[in-house]
Amino acid sequence: MKKLFLLINLLIVISCHSQKKNIMRPKIDDKIESLDTILLDHIDKLENYSKKTDSGYIQIMRNQTNISYQFTPNDSLYKIVKIYYLNYMIYNKGLTLNLPWTTFPLGIWYEFDKDGKLVKKINYDEPYKFTFDEVLAFCKAENIKLSKGPVLQGTGFHTTIRRRIEKEKPIWEIQWKKKPDVLETIILDGVSGKVLSKRESQYVNN
Template identity: 30%
Template sequence: MKIHIIILALLLNVSNCVGQIKEKHNSTIKKDTIMETFDISKYKNLAINPKTGLYILPNGDEVQYFTGSGGIGFVERTKIKNSAYCIVKVFFQNNILQAKGDEFYGFPIGIHNEYDEKGNLIKEINYDKEYKFSVDDLVKKMKEKYNYDLMNVEKTYNLNRYVDLEKTKLPLYEVYYRDDKNALILHSYVINGNTGEILFNTLRSTQGKQGSLYDVFIKSFKEKK
């Protein structure tokens, strides 16, 4: 069974989070107080990228905001320039920061923090706990081995990770990278999230139904045993 952890589910309904959660003692909370607030007025003078529809920050990053779950509070997503990283922040109805964390191709990475309405840090979730081979390690490996630039979101068709509890008992990455000559062809990989070993690779297409890469990998995985 694959475990896909969705960042917005975490941030919009933190009480239902999964992962490693560490409650902070009162003495620690006092040292980790933050009063970051949401200011909608900062968007008034920002230009909009006509291609993405996002606001352009002075440093080149692009940002968007929308109302939170049930129309309560705000969610702000900042896409880092020339990369696949995104910073996600959720704010209470009173505009105080409620939660903050990073994403890479839409999945949560690193430490995600939750705050109370006074700005006190109350929870931490470590989304990298199950992955000894980090996202940075993956980016470096694919660049050195195949000259793939995983920060290029035009060339990287898709990238995700999950913990396979049913078959391999391993954390896994899936990488889909467009061919240089034919953008409809995808160089597809399943990679061990602990060691970085490439467990399976094949060519797939962006067209038609082919079944999941995971299923094809598992069939090959069983045959090797």
């Protein structure tokens, strides 16, 4: 019986650890880095490059001023974004949501000069005392489904989370499909988490 009890406890711990791992934010540090040399051949030949890997989805876009690298881990709500100078040295890096639209910077972002010196550190979460993790808990309590992992264009409607400063006050906005033909938009106070409004609108699948 004692062994059975210990086994059950172990399984619970493993299960809890796995659940936490699925929603854990990837860690972004302030260390200088250069673009992975494995990707350089693709970048030299193409302006845009994307690839599905065993661990997630990579997107690289190059223009006349910089190179954008984005990686969305499997089963994650987050996307790692790194912008590089054309000499392949890091310019800035941080996290956004995994959606390809209406996203915003999350947590601390780091910016570097061309010599690799850290010149700026911005905490984009600071105004929002009602944190993103608390927004996720709110969505879970309201049975609002969030899409994990790579979310690509043309894959239908996905719950969208936005945030902004409105009339000098931080707010969260959640838009989700409440019914097959109904969207609900919920506005939360970015400091207290209080529900400020709920509004329904018709959803038309184009």
